[in-house]
Amino acid sequence: MDNDKICPLCGGDNGCKSGSENCWCYYTDIPDGIFKLIPEEKRGKACICLECVEKFKRSEAEKMFREMSKENMHMDKEEIMEILSEAEYGIISTIGENGYPYGFPMSHKVLNSNIYFHCGVNGHKIDNLNFNNKVSYTVVGETKLVPELQDTDYKSVIAFGEAVLVEGSEKTKVLKEIVDKYAPGFEEIGYKSIGPEYDIVKVYRIEIEYITGKERKDGKR
Numbered sequence: 001m002d003n004d005k006i007c008p009l010c011g012g013d014n015g016c017k018s019g020s021e022n023c024w025c026y027y028t029d030i031p032d033g034i035f036k037l038i039p040e041e042k043r044g045k046a047c048i049c050l051e052c053v054e055k056f057k058r059s060e061a062e063k064m065f066r067e068m069s070k071e072n073m074h075m076d077k078e079e080i081m082e083i084l085s086e087a088e089y090g091i092i093s094t095i096g097e098n099g100y101p102y103g104f105p106m107s108h109k110v111l112n113s114n115i116y117f118h119c120g121v122n123g124h125k126i127d128n129l130n131f132n133n134k135v136s137y138t139v140v141g142e143t144k145l146v147p148e149l150q151d152t153d154y155k156s157v158i159a160f161g162e163a164v165l166v167e168g169s170e171k172t173k174v175l176k177e178i179v180d181k182y183a184p185g186f187e188e189i190g191y192k193s194i195g196p197e198y199d200i201v202k203v204y205r206i207e208i209e210y211i212t213g214k215e216r217k218d219g220k221r
Helices: 031-037 048-062 079-088 124-130 166-180 186-200
Strands: 090-093 103-108 110-112 112-120 134-146 153-167 202-215
Touching: 031 048, 031 124, 048 134, 048 202, 079 110, 079 134, 090 124, 103 124, 110 166, 112 153, 112 166, 153 166, 166 186, 166 202
Parallel strands: none
Antiparallel strands: 090 103, 090 134, 110 112, 112 202, 134 153, 153 202
């Protein structure tokens, strides 16, 4: 493997596609603090891999967010991302200038470990995001009533992060991905609508800083 393809932190493939907008680094915020972890002799020679960036973000986020109280209900990262990706919608929670929380349902698309959503250019949600772009995003997967136990089995995921407005090729790519997810079999119609509606929609990227998944099964707490 070429030296410029080796992550200076873990020694694995960094997945770098330098100069290409298909590279994961175009769609991910890389914290400045992680660069301090690179040995002096390896700095400026190769990119850090996405896995190391996510690991660093999680370690930093864990210092700010509470750990889930019931460890036995915790889901692993793979299942968490699967539920998040397959969910048809989620609830974004924001905070407004008046101090009140505001949650609203949105369709979404998961790409490169980020959550994307699109919306109109004005309104309550936009005002809140302009005031404070820190958000949480909640999805609920499978649910099943367990009446004999007066309980409910469920799977749920909550993500925390900052909602960042995206433009240009990233915006276009995300809109196409949203069409693919929500209009299977009618993609061409959806693609054609992107141009005329491009300027009347906004696309946001939620860069996940912390994420948890909880599962209650067979009424077990």
